[in-house]
Amino acid sequence: MAIVKTKNSIVRVLKTRHLTNSTYVIRTKRDGLEFEAGQYISLGLPGNAEKREYSIYSGTEEDYIEVLVKEIDEGIVSKQLKQLQPGAHAEMDGPFGFFTLDEASRSGKELVFIASGTGIAPFHSFIKSYRGLNYKLVHGVKYGDEAYEFETYSPGSYILCTSRDNQGDYHGRVTDFLMAQPVKTGADYYLCGNSQMIHDVYDLLKDQQVGTDSIHAEVYF
Ligand SMILES: Cc1cc2nc3c(=O)[nH]c(=O)nc-3n(C[C@H](O)[C@H](O)[C@H](O)COP(=O)(O)OP(=O)(O)OC[C@H]3O[C@@H](n4cnc5c(N)ncnc54)[C@H](O)[C@@H]3O)c2cc1C
Numbered sequence: 001m002a003i004v005k006t007k008n009s010i011v012r013v014l015k016t017r018h019l020t021n022s023t024y025v026i027r028t029k030r031d032g033l034e035f036e037a038g039q040y041i042s043l044g045l046p047g048n049a050e051k052r053e054y055s056i057y058s059g060t061e062e063d064y065i066e067v068l069v070k071e072i073d074e075g076i077v078s079k080q081l082k083q084l085q086p087g088a089h090a091e092m093d094g095p096f097g098f099f100t101l102d103e104a105s106r107s108g109k110e111l112v113f114i115a116s117g118t119g120i121a122p123f124h125s126f127i128k129s130y131r132g133l134n135y136k137l138v139h140g141v142k143y144g145d146e147a148y149e150f151e152t153y154s155p156g157s158y159i160l161c162t163s164r165d166n167q168g169d170y171h172g173r174v175t176d177f178l179m180a181q182p183v184k185t186g187a188d189y190y191l192c193g194n195s196q197m198i199h200d201v202y203d204l205l206k207d208q209q210v211g212t213d214s215i216h217a218e219v220y221f
Contacts, residue, residue, distance in 0.1 A: 007033065008093045010046050013084045014064060019148050022071040023118065025057060026081055027064050028090060035060065037129035038101065038122045038218075041094030043067065044077050048091070052077040055121035055192070055218070056095065059128025065092070068121045068148060099192070099218040101126060101133075110187035111135040114174055114201055119193025119220060120148060127152060140174035140197060143167065175200045182208050192218040 011028040018024045035041075037060055044051035054067035071078045084090060099122055105111055113123040113135055120139050127133060138159045139147065144167020147160045161177045162168035170177045174197060183189070189205055191198045198217050205215055 006094055006096065008091070009033070010089050011065070011092050013086055013088045013090060015086050016082070016084070019068075020145050023068065023146065023148065024071070024082055025066050025068050025149075026084065026090075027058075027066045028092065030063055030065050033065060033092070033095065035095035036100045037125040038099040039095035039097045040099075040122075040218075041065070041067070041092050042096070043081065043090055043092050045080055046089050046091045048080075050076050050080075051091070051093070053096070055097075055099075055119075055125070057121040057124050059125055061129065068118050068124070070118045097218070099190070099216060101130065105188055106130045106133065108132070108134050110184075112183065112187050112189050113137040114140075114178075114189065114191045114197075116140045116174065116193030116197040117146065118148075119191075119197075119218070122192055122218060123190070124149070124152060138174050138177060140177075140193070141168075173197075175204055178204050178208075183210060185209050185211070185214075187214070189215045190217075191215065193220055195219045195221065 009031050011031055014027045016024050016026045040053045040055045042051045043054050057068040058066035069078050071082050123137055140161045142164040144162050150158050160168035161170045161174050163173050191201050198219055
């Protein structure tokens with residue numbers, strides 16, 4: 001992995017796209033931030049000690065930075081960021097993290113991305129950053145309207161698993177999907193989202209003979 005310098009900047013908000021009542025994409029100026037797809041930044045209001053980590057959602061070639069945020073009812077920063085209007089400022093530190101793709105993965109290795117909720121963000125950045133990835137993306141959400149910007153993904157590569165309605169490709173959790181359709185060994189597995197999903201999928205993949213070296217994870221909460 002290339003060494004990238006972290007920096008701290010006050011950045012201008014360009015716009016916000018509201019994808020559902022609670023989930024939005026906030027776009028800020030990039031101001032020269034260098035990052036690798038899969039890394040995250042820390043974001044909050046300027047001068048405010050409360051900051052949270054967010055995976056970068058946009059691609060490395062874009063001249064802005066985007067993050068995909070779910071507003072948490074009892075949360076602090078996810079609510080504050082939602083209120084920011086175009087022209088307002090946010091404080092950004094980073095980039096951080098090692099949830100990135102190596103050369104072999106960018107050059108045709110079979111990849112399986114497994115996300116819960118906004119855990120889809122680093123995979124969106126991978127797909128925007130690297131042309132021709134050989135991937136399947138399994139996305140677990142509660143309801144079909146959480147298939148955030150699914151049109152980004154190549155046809156047949158995106159599998160939506162909905163646990164609370166039947167608007168997805170599969171009705172059930174990602175773990176149910178992976179039990180119904182056991183995986184092939186030889187691929188690399190990238191898991192991102194809540195810790196329960198990651199633990200359950202990790203155990204399931206090990207039971208299906210996937211080596212632990214082939215499993216990579218980023219835990220959100
Ligand atoms: C490396 C990393 C990357 C992350 N990337 C993203 C991202 O791309 N998008 C994103 O929305 N969040 C992401 N998160 C989670 C994010 O950092 C915050 O925890 C989240 O936005 C809540 O912050 P808050 O201040 O609103 O709530 P807080 O006051 O910090 O937390 C309130 C409660 O909500 C829980 N919680 C946190 N996230 C969720 C969630 N998604 N669903 C349900 N409960 C949750 C917390 O565990 C806590 O119990 C990431 C976390 C990490 C560690």
